[in-house]
Amino acid sequence: MTTSDSGASSDFIRARVAEDLRTNKWGGRVVTRFPPEPNGYLHIGHAKSICLNFGIAQENEGGVCHLRFDDTNPCTEEIEYVDSIKEDVRWLGFDWGEHEYYASDYFEQLYEWAVELVKKGKAYVCDLDAEAFKEYRGTITLPGTNCPSRDRSVEENLDLFERMRAGEFEEGEYVLRAKIDMASPNMLMRDPVMYRILKASHHRTGDKWCIYPMYDFTHGQSDSIEKITHSICTLEFEVHRPLYDWYCEALGIYHPQQIEFARLNLTHTALSKRKLIDLVEGGYVTGWDDPRMPTISGLRRRGYTPEAIRDFCGRIGVAKADSTNEIEMLEHCLREDLNKRAARVMGVLNPLRVVIENYPEDQVEEMDAVNNPEDPAAGTRKLPFSRVLYIEREDFMEDPPRKFYRLSPGREVRLRYAYFVRCVDVVKDENGEVVELHCTYDPETRGGNTPPDGRKVKATLHWVSAPHAKEVEARLFGHLFKDKRPGANGTDWLASCDPDSRQVLPKCYVEPSVANAKAGDRFQFERKGYFCVDRDSTDEKLVFNRTLSLRDTWARVQRSEKRKGR
RNA sequence: UGCCGGAUAGCCAAAUUGGUAAGGCGCCUGACUCUGGAUCAGGAGACUCCAGGUUCGAGCCCUGGUCCGGCAACCA
Numbered sequence: 001m002t003t004s005d006s007g008a009s010s011d012f013i014r015a016r017v018a019e020d021l022r023t024n025k026w027g028g029r030v031v032t033r034f035p036p037e038p039n040g041y042l043h044i045g046h047a048k049s050i051c052l053n054f055g056i057a058q059e060n061e062g063g064v065c066h067l068r069f070d071d072t073n074p075c076t077e078e079i080e081y082v083d084s085i086k087e088d089v090r091w092l093g094f095d096w097g098e099h100e101y102y103a104s105d106y107f108e109q110l111y112e113w114a115v116e117l118v119k120k121g122k123a124y125v126c127d128l129d130a131e132a133f134k135e136y137r138g139t140i141t142l143p144g145t146n147c148p149s150r151d152r153s154v155e156e157n158l159d160l161f162e163r164m165r166a167g168e169f170e171e172g173e174y175v176l177r178a179k180i181d182m183a184s185p186n187m188l189m190r191d192p193v194m195y196r197i198l199k200a201s202h203h204r205t206g207d208k209w210c211i212y213p214m215y216d217f218t219h220g221q222s223d224s225i226e227k228i229t230h231s232i233c234t235l236e237f238e239v240h241r242p243l244y245d246w247y248c249e250a251l252g253i254y255h256p257q258q259i260e261f262a263r264l265n266l267t268h269t270a271l272s273k274r275k276l277i278d279l280v281e282g283g284y285v286t287g288w289d290d291p292r293m294p295t296i297s298g299l300r301r302r303g304y305t306p307e308a309i310r311d312f313c314g315r316i317g318v319a320k321a322d323s324t325n326e327i328e329m330l331e332h333c334l335r336e337d338l339n340k341r342a343a344r345v346m347g348v349l350n351p352l353r354v355v356i357e358n359y360p361e362d363q364v365e366e367m368d369a370v371n372n373p374e375d376p377a378a379g380t381r382k383l384p385f386s387r388v389l390y391i392e393r394e395d396f397m398e399d400p401p402r403k404f405y406r407l408s409p410g411r412e413v414r415l416r417y418a419y420f421v422r423c424v425d426v427v428k429d430e431n432g433e434v435v436e437l438h439c440t441y442d443p444e445t446r447g448g449n450t451p452p453d454g455r456k457v458k459a460t461l462h463w464v465s466a467p468h469a470k471e472v473e474a475r476l477f478g479h480l481f482k483d484k485r486p487g488a489n490g491t492d493w494l495a496s497c498d499p500d501s502r503q504v505l506p507k508c509y510v511e512p513s514v515a516n517a518k519a520g521d522r523f524q525f526e527r528k529g530y531f532c533v534d535r536d537s538t539d540e541k542l543v544f545n546r547t548l549s550l551r552d553t554w555a556r557v558q559r560s561e562k563r564k565g566r
Numbered sequence: 567u568g569c570c571g572g573a574u575a576g577c578c579a580a581a582u583u584g585g586u587a588a589g590g591c592g593c594c595u596g597a598c599u600c601u602g603g604a605u606c607a608g609g610a611g612a613c614u615c616c617a618g619g620u621u622c623g624a625g626c627c628c629u630g631g632u633c634c635g636g637c638a639a640c641c642a
Contacts, residue, residue, distance in 0.1 A: 130640075138638075323578060328592060459602075
């Protein structure tokens with residue numbers, strides 16, 4: 001697989017574009033488009049399409065990608081969605097320049113084209129009610145039959161269609177249909193509806209229209225108007241292609257090439273619009289931008305970077321086979337990006353108090369800490385160290401199993417950038433629960449360095465000085481669904497939704513340097529994962545979302561030890 | 567039962583005009599390490615859906631099957 005500058009791999013669509021360029025099919029032009037319907041929020045699946053369309057445009061000299069809103073159904077569309085879609089595409093890092101279009105801007109042209117087809121005897125007004133309409137259409141195995149109004153005269157059709165536009169009829173009374181073939185094995189070719197009456201006001205055209213064109217009578221012509229070269233869409237539109245072609249040919253207009261690819265599916269999540277709505281409305285998540293949602297806004301709030309998402313979209317490839325990518329792939333891309341750029345910081349999620357017995361009562365030292373070992377330019381910072389600290393509760397075990405080499409009674413570990421400390425006492429409450437550790441430190445290990453005697457420790461722990469610590473809230477997230485493929489083989493997909501996928505830790509401690517962090521800022525809490533500041537943060541208390549944990553080899557060791565039955 | 571499309575390791579996914587199966591993720595080892603992170607080195611894993619055929623040679627071509635997906639909104 002060859003890799004281009006954008007990081008995208010070559011695929012059958014890019015190969016096709018290259019071939020068209022070679023044969024000069026489109027006069028050297030490459031014009032694609034991303035055509036969302038403004039009736040919902042964009043998700044990671046849309047990102048795949050966005051990266052594909054904008055990517056192809058970028059990779060080719062003079063290539064352009066349009067952002068076009070497919071707004072032909074006023075009943076479900078809203079301006080709010082238009083705005084969120086624009087924000088998301090922009091955030092992903094793509095620029096459509098002045099090429100922002102709306103199918104609704106083509107309504108007049110579309111109407112004229114409809115009239116033209118009527119005049120050519122290729123379209124007619126049909127008065128079948130919904131039930132009869134269905135009967136005449138036939139079934140998947142039985143051909144349909146011509147409805148009586150199919151033979152209406154051109155004059156009468158023209159008059160009726162004009163009156164439909166004028167608002168003389170009620171919804172459902174009439175529709176305009178293309179006269180194709182009621183016996184076609186392709187259901188979409190059985191005289192598809194071109195226009196329906198909808199007495200709804202449109203978010204852009206207001207009440208100017210009461211008839212609205214259907215997707216099929218809009219999409220191809222919009223592509224045509226915009227001189228799109230490659231109209232890339234997902235597989236379910238494959239059966240629409242003959243109709244797409246039919247309209248362009250019947251109208252004798254510029255005819256773009258529709259190409260279909262398989263939409264993205266991801267394990268442990270749901271991507272259909274319907275399911276996402278159910279999650280929000282059912283209260284399974286806190287909203288469209290819940291950090292567990294696969295929506296662009298959810299991923300953004302979670303702390304994903306546009307770079308990671310783009311990298312992911314480039315790596316998964318584009319093909320025609322239905323496929324489900326493992327979410328681990330997405331997470332890998334994220335870790336790779338965040339590892340390079342996230343500033344390291346000390347943050348203790350489940351605090352356990354530690355007193356350094358031999359450390360002077362009121363002494364405070366400033367320890368030098370590296371901000372990002374992957375990026376020397378990120379510099380260093382000072383970390384206050386004192387007699388009372390917090391360490392991670394799970395970094396101590398009174399009775400450690402084999403292979404656990406963190407702190408335990410009598411054992412010595414390194415406190416990162418600070419000192420070697422040895423656990424000398426364990427304080428418990430009346431329930432026998434460990435509430436405090438007493439340790440001694442070795443002054444010769446200042447900075448965390450190996451002492452003159454060459455003594456080694458097997459673990460390095462993160463810590464926070466208690467008097468200097470800032471209390472924050474941390475929200476940890478797991479996969480939204482327990483099952484890899486929720487709803488697979490007839491199971492209830494919603495039952496697989498994991499209520500414990502969101503865990504709130506109200507009392508965590510972070511080092512003082514992050515005190516002025518702002519919403520959206522990203523950090524790596526050393527050894528604990530990547531975090532970003534949530535917008536729920538207040539002046540009094542910062543709220544952190546854990547974007548993703550670090551790769552956890554210890555967890556893996558535990559798993560394998562368990563398997564071995566130790 | 568009709569039409570359209572698809573099928574290459576656990577998951578994605580490559581393979582110029584048929585020339586003898588890339589890569590990534592994941593998994594497993596080992597090295598290194600002041601993050602059990604990162605990095606580096608190595609490894610396991612594919613009768614290319616099946617059965618025939620053409621050919622010196624087939625993942626690619628032909629025939630016949632199998633399985634999976636999509637299509638019967640006045641949604642997109």
